[in-house]
Amino acid sequence: MAEKLNKDTIKNDVKKHYSDAIQVAENKTGGCCSSAVTAGKYAKLAGYSEQQLSELPAGISVTSFGCGNPVDMLEMKEGDVVLDLGCGPGLDLFLAAKSIGSTGKAIGLDMTPAMLAKARENIKKSGLTNVEVREGEMEDMPVDDNSVDWVISNCVINLSPDKQKVFSEITRVLKPGGKMMVSDIVATGDIPDEIKNDKLAWSGCMGGALPEQEYLQLASDAGLIEVSVVNRLVYDRTQMAAFTTACCSDEQSDGFTEAQVDQLAGKLASVKVTGTKK
Ligand SMILES: C[S@@+](CC[C@H](N)C(=O)[O-])C[C@H]1O[C@@H](n2cnc3c(N)ncnc32)[C@H](O)[C@@H]1O
Numbered sequence: 001m002a003e004k005l006n007k008d009t010i011k012n013d014v015k016k017h018y019s020d021a022i023q024v025a026e027n028k029t030g031g032c033c034s035s036a037v038t039a040g041k042y043a044k045l046a047g048y049s050e051q052q053l054s055e056l057p058a059g060i061s062v063t064s065f066g067c068g069n070p071v072d073m074l075e076m077k078e079g080d081v082v083l084d085l086g087c088g089p090g091l092d093l094f095l096a097a098k099s100i101g102s103t104g105k106a107i108g109l110d111m112t113p114a115m116l117a118k119a120r121e122n123i124k125k126s127g128l129t130n131v132e133v134r135e136g137e138m139e140d141m142p143v144d145d146n147s148v149d150w151v152i153s154n155c156v157i158n159l160s161p162d163k164q165k166v167f168s169e170i171t172r173v174l175k176p177g178g179k180m181m182v183s184d185i186v187a188t189g190d191i192p193d194e195i196k197n198d199k200l201a202w203s204g205c206m207g208g209a210l211p212e213q214e215y216l217q218l219a220s221d222a223g224l225i226e227v228s229v230v231n232r233l234v235y236d237r238t239q240m241a242a243f244t245t246a247c248c249s250d251e252q253s254d255g256f257t258e259a260q261v262d263q264l265a266g267k268l269a270s271v272k273v274t275g276t277k278k
Contacts, residue, residue, distance in 0.1 A: 007162065009199070011161065013202065017204075018114070023114065025062060025063045025065075046066045046068055046069055048072075048091075063118060065088050066183060067184070070182055071092050071099070076099040079103040081100075081149050081150070082107065083148045085109055086111075086138060087110050088110060090131070093131060096150070105131075107148070108132070109141060139166055140165070141172075148173050148174055151181075158205050158208045159203070163218050170224070171222045171277055177278075178277050182272070183271070185268055186210060188211075188268065192263060196208075206268060232271045233270045243268075244260070
């Protein structure tokens with residue numbers, strides 16, 4: 001059986017994985033299963049309309065790594081402050097920035113320098129003046145207490161080896177009455193230890209997926225109220241195959257076997273989870 005992964009190993013691996021993935025998605029290095037075409041399809045699979053994608057900086061949808069659309073149900077107002085955890089190149093960040101007008105602020109947080117570099121390039125392309133990105137970890141956010149109206153995130157919290165800290169930080173930075181709306185991967189069945197302890201599976205948003213109830217409980221334990229799932233898509237065999245293919249394979253791994261995809265079908269879901277700070 002694979003050795004149990006420790007927290008530092010997970011963080012370092014996730015960082016390396018997404019540093020490589022952004023280059024591959026832009027087709028700079030090639031050779032990986034997560035080609036630009038796959039990544040572009042992924043954004044559409046995740047529930048964005050052609051209209052939404054057409055208003056974003058050119059090329060951004062082909063570098064999207066999300067698993068849902070956390071911004072489609074939000075009632076953001078002019079002047080709101082939005083924080084996007086693990087913003088990557090910024091697809092959701094830009095959608096949010098457009099909704100809150102020039103008096104609002106959209107802040108993207110990411111720990112991977114290559115992702116931040118891409119996001120900064122996209123900020124320049126967009127011409128928007130209400131977007132900024134910060135380097136940091138979601139377990140210890142460089143964000144003031146009680147300072148944001150919305151915390152959004154797309155396929156990121158599952159990657160943390162310390163999810164309780166992430167939810168505590170979300171509660172800390174939200175203003176009273178502020179809302180969290182995150183898309184993420186959770187487990188809806190038993191995930192084999194072999195997957196939980198596989199580096200590629202962690203980086204690919206599968207190994208760290210918590211059982212749905214446990215995920216919701218962590219958010220409630222951190223002090224959020226009205227925590228609930230507002231949308232759920234349990235991946236069937238075909239969707240699971242697409243998901244594991246989009247999960248970039250690197251030189252450390254041969255990727256996922258057909259047997260593993262069979263094993264995971266019906267056991268992982270993309271969910272949209274909301275919660276409010278009292
Ligand atoms: C699956 S990608 C999603 C990117 C983006 N949300 C999107 O939808 O395209 C995960 C992102 O989360 C970032 N990330 C992972 N763990 C993180 C952590 N602990 N703190 C901050 N960022 C993290 C990675 O660098 C990567 O950019």
